[in-house]
Amino acid sequence: MSTASYMEGVLIIYTGGTIGSVRSDPIDPMSPLVPDDMAKILDSLPGYIPQDKEIVLKYQAIRLDAVALEKPIDSSNISAKYWQEMASIIKEHYEDYEGFVLLHGTDTMAYTSSALAFMLENLTKPVIITGSQLPIGETRSDAVQNVVTAIEFAAARSLGHPVVPEVCVLFHNELFRGCRLRKVSASGYRGFDSPNLSALGEAGEHIKVRTELVRQISDRPTWLDVAMDLDMDIMSLEIFPGIKPEVLRAIFDTEGLRGVVLKTFGTGNAPTTREFLQEIEYGVREKGLLFVNVTQCLQGEVKQGLYEVSAGLLAAGVISGLDMTPEAALTKMAMILGRKLEGGCRAEADMMQLNLCGEQRASIYNVHFRPRDVENSKSRWPVTLQDNIGPLVLEQDGDIFQGHLQGNASYKDKKLEQAFLRLLGIKRKDDKRDRLKFKVYLDEPNATGKSPEERASYLGTINKRFTGDTDNVLLNITQSAKRIIDMGHNLELTLVPLGGSDIELQNAHITLIIRD
Known part of the structure; x- marks a missing residue:
């Protein structure tokens, strides 16, 4: 032949x-x-x-x-x-x-x-x-x-x-x-x-x-x-009932460890005890580990913040793996950490949330914020929202991370599925467990409590009871995002107190869930 x-x-x-x-x-x-x-x-x-x-x-x-x-x-x-x-x-x-x-x-x-x-x-x-x-x-x-x-x-x-x-x-x-x-x-x-x-x-x-x-x-x-450089200083950790905090501490203290794939219950849920969450926070903030949350279930996806039992992970700095398999999450993490991205931990976390080759159903793009007029976003967190001081203005902290793959289309060329404002790690300064009450505006730095709510820039009013020592706010802003987030300029986020607000805020960002 x-x-x-x-x-x-x-x-x-x-x-x-x-x-x-x-x-x-x-x-x-x-x-x-x-x-x-x-x-x-x-x-x-x-x-x-x-x-x-x-x-x-x-x-x-x-x-x-x-x-x-x-x-x-x-x-x-x-x-x-x-x-x-x-x-x-x-x-x-x-x-x-x-x-x-x-x-x-x-x-x-x-x-x-x-x-x-x-x-x-x-x-x-x-x-x-x-x-x-x-x-x-x-x-x-x-x-x-x-x-x-x-x-x-x-x-x-x-x-x-x-x-x-x-x-x-x-x-x-x-x-x-x-x-x-x-x-x-x-x-x-x-x-x-x-x-x-x-x-x-x-x-x-x-x-x-x-x-x-x-x-x-x-x-x-x-x-x-x-991508030949793979960093295998990572591990897959399956959460189980009764897991001991000291075991977590020993794992997170492993020399050279850089990332953890956290296999959780159901839609991304884990214990809410102070001891458990303190160890996760230790891993994220003290050890600088990259944590990604995937479900132990054979089918389904992580929905961090849907239940109280996953909100704590979100506030601690654990990112969602959506519907990724544990195998995909682990090998993706090895590839990303092997790149040694210039943006460090934040860039690694942002890239981990992008759909690179069909491993997850959508990409998650993050718009990060920092206190206005502060160059180093780490230097002024947490920030305080108080009635006697007035509105708190946060400004966009850098460009949206879009990855480094050839031919990767801009997020603006894709379909926006959902958008959420995430205000994380909220604590009351006066030790009271009252209500969170404030309005949120986008690109309205001079907004007040009397500012119109009919404007596209009005994102919503927060009025919820504290659920613990630390709380989080997840606000669906999909319709507003479709109208006004064109990313032609850096965004500003304004929080307007409505009485009784004396709180600290650890982190603020807008999450855009976008399909190819």
Whole structure:
């Protein structure tokens, strides 16, 4: 058969895992499985022609080459250095193939698929990860079907199928976005799912792709860039009933620790005890750790501030991971911390909330504020709102962080879903637990208690009872944001006391939840 032309064909990258494993002792059927070499996998594929290095799919010959990691491993031994090796192989051969198939063990496949999704920036070709629950040489193995189908998705351009230019996982005839993947069964053939996003494609008699779900390639010129620097001084911490504050303190004092993925109950809830929240605040403010809140649940999302049991985390400085998987949150954090952003902790937290490659349903952009006429936003927090002093004016603190990805569209070119004003860490100076009463205006620095409420600049009136020693205000300002937040200038926020206000405020920002 003729050799396929330049830029056609698929490269298989073998990393190890169950799919290519054999018994460590050939004469002992109970000996442990260990990764074998690549040749056995290729020879098992129907339609593969070794002398031509081609595989016949739908009566068409597809060029098929294969490489392996320097030392194939069981996926339980995966680490950042192997992700870097995989990404380097893809970058080295990127111009030579139309797609890539990466063979991987199932135990940590969701971590690898998430890591590569963040590392391979501006990807325009399919990178399909697959594996199997049984080795390819065993009876009833799912390996052959998974590998052949993965090759078919990777060779979509040659075969006339819609191209999915993303890091994906193909398992049991379903194609999932890699950074949305969860392993849901230790041994079942339907071992993976994407609970918060439908499968991007499926393979039955025909290949089907849900093109409306596939990430679109930027019209602007881009090139593959690989984020090789990953900071793994991070951890995943699952909250459980009765977790001891001293355990949290010991974890947060770990030398070199830079970030924590906090796996919480339900929609992002956690204990509200003073002891628990003090340790979270210690981690954020004293240790400078980046905290992101994701749900322990298989499906759903974090809604910080919806219940009192998540408001404390919000006030402490924990950011929302929306509907990100724990695997995506962890690997995204490693990539962001590895960038060593100029803006430090705040820029890292802001970038963590952006939807970089389809890992979450929306992006969260933050408009930060500081006391007016103060250059260093840290130097004057907390600020005081008092009746005898009058309105408190806060000014925008720097530009909105929009990320550093090539071709990343401005937030103004996307759809505003919701906007919230967040006033966090509110304490009464007189130790009374009375009511919070004040008005909020945007770009009305001279507003008073008698200022009209019909203006677009009026955001709302706060009139609520204190719920504890520290309280927070979340105000839905979506309609006002749609009318007046054009970001053509720096914003000013004015709080007008309405009597009985003698409070300290720790932080103020506007959150814009925006879909691509």
